Amino acid sequence: MARRVVALLIIGLCALVLSGCPSAGLYRSARTLEPHETDLGLNIDASRAAWAATSWYDGTGSKPKAAGNAMFLGGPEIHGHRGIVLDVEAGGRISFGGPYFEIDGKYRFLHRDQLHLAVAPLAGWTPGYALRGGRIALPVLASWDFTENWGISAGVQGGYRWANPNPISIHAQPGDIDNLRWASGTGGWNYGGGLSVDWRGERFYVRPTVELVHSTSQPPGIGAEYGVNTWTVTLSAGWTFGREIAALDKNAKDLDKLLHAP
Secondary structure, eight states, rough: HHHHHHHHHHHHHHHHHHHOOOSOOOSSSSSOOOTTTTEEEEEEEEEEEEEOOEEEEEEOOOEEEOOOOEEEOOEEEEEEEEEETTTTTEEEETTTTTEEEEEEEEEEEEEEOOOEEEOEEEEEEEEEESSSEEEEEEEEEEEEESSSSSEEEEEEEEEEEEEEEOOOOOTTOGSSSOOHHHHHTTTEEEEEEEEEEEOOSSSSEEEEEEOOOOOOOTTTTTBBOOOEEEEEEEEEEEEEHHHHHHHHHHHHHHHHHHHTOO
């Protein structure tokens, strides 16, 4: 009996992980990597989505659908970024829970003492069988360094997400449709914000983040539009490489400016 319970729990957990999870959009800070610097990291996240009540047409008439909510455990995400030129970096990530593929960039348009401000456009794609789609978003990030190792980051984002789920029967009852469909719908505009605490060592960093995103959603042509609020908690950690090369390159440029100074 105990083995059966454990097996059912494992199957349930795998189903949640494989079902996919709304990927965080604000897991990076406003700081940028120096040219020649590279970081590789790992994200682990969990989301709770709550959707509002709506109406549902089952082929005989419109019927009310009660509000609902569900928890989603995301599969691990691997992300990597590299400094291109001063204040500019580019990279991407892969989530094994969807799967989900994303490319992104970052431009730090202000760096004054402890303050960093940046924009970080992104584009992602989910080629999954049960739920296909993608998203584009424009996060705006701000970071403040309290000390050499500790800081805080905050951000807001807006974007558009589209989803192409498998067809739903017009005669299906709302209770027979899985929570992932209600949380995703057919996509739509979304916006939100988040807050994180940063710890940075010589090569290693850890960044826990809490993010809230509001999106509009709709079942494919059968129900009325409704809102979805998604809370996501993400733990991001990673390693930074190439700082020695970046420092040598910076010293060489500083020396060149000094030698060629008028």
